[in-house]
Amino acid sequence: MMLLNSKLQVLIRSYCIQNRPSSAADLHFFSNMSSFEDVLETVSLAKEQHGKRQKHQRRISPKVLLSAKQRLFPAKNNLKSCNSFEMLHTCIKDLLLNPKILGLGELYFYDTALRIGAYLNLLPEKVYLHSGTRIGAKKLGIDWKKESLDPAIFPEPFKALKPYEIEDFLCIYKDTFEKKDVSRRRDLSCP
Structure with a gap:
């Protein structure tokens, strides 16, 4: 079992507070189009x-x-x-x-x-990988060569996130954690 690392917990909590609301608003916008x-x-x-180009594209x-x-x-x-x-x-x-x-x-x-x-109303049940998320998965020691991954293979703290949020998290925070930063804490929850 990997060592407990508070950094991963803090990053997931940060994602839940800082990034989850804008991600949810984005999906809400598309789900409610006419x-x-x-x-x-x-x-x-x-x-x-707002009619501007998506930052990823x-x-x-x-x-x-x-x-x-x-x-x-x-x-x-x-x-x-x-x-x-x-x-x-x-x-x-x-x-x-x-x-x-x-x-x-x-x-x-x-x-x-x-x-x-x-x-x-069709959201991912798996975590899909692309260039940014592959880097994050690789740093976590997870099979980064696949097109998609079962969210259950991610460390315990990721259970607080939906599969598309795990994808988003891996892309956003890929440069802030390394393989040794993986945590197995079970009591993490997002607001």
Whole structure:
């Protein structure tokens, strides 16, 4: 068993206080949009509730985002018919990889699926990995080479977070912990 480390507890508590509210507001915005078409328009162009570019997709050119929109819109009925986040994520990934739209990758696929999933009430049951979260998982000594992970394999303090929050946490805090920072404390809870 790994040694107790208060740093991980503090980081998760910090996430719950500082980051969880904005993440929840983001998902709430997409879940309450007036139509699926509005969601698809906003998400495919990587926009957030104030019409600005999502920070994760700020480096993607407008031309590439327009290509994604043009690929996703004709498949809107297929996307709407997905009955799990995993199916939705796979559908989006397949649409954008066949043929591949250069400039889009794992993070865009995940963020797009998460926001569309919020509207469809399909949230992840697994922790999906991309470049930032892979670094965090690797530092925790967790198999970072997979596309997604069962949240149960994460140390005990992570039980306070939902799978999409674990993804968010790993990306945000990846540079602040190392493998030796893992904690198995069982009494941590978020507000």
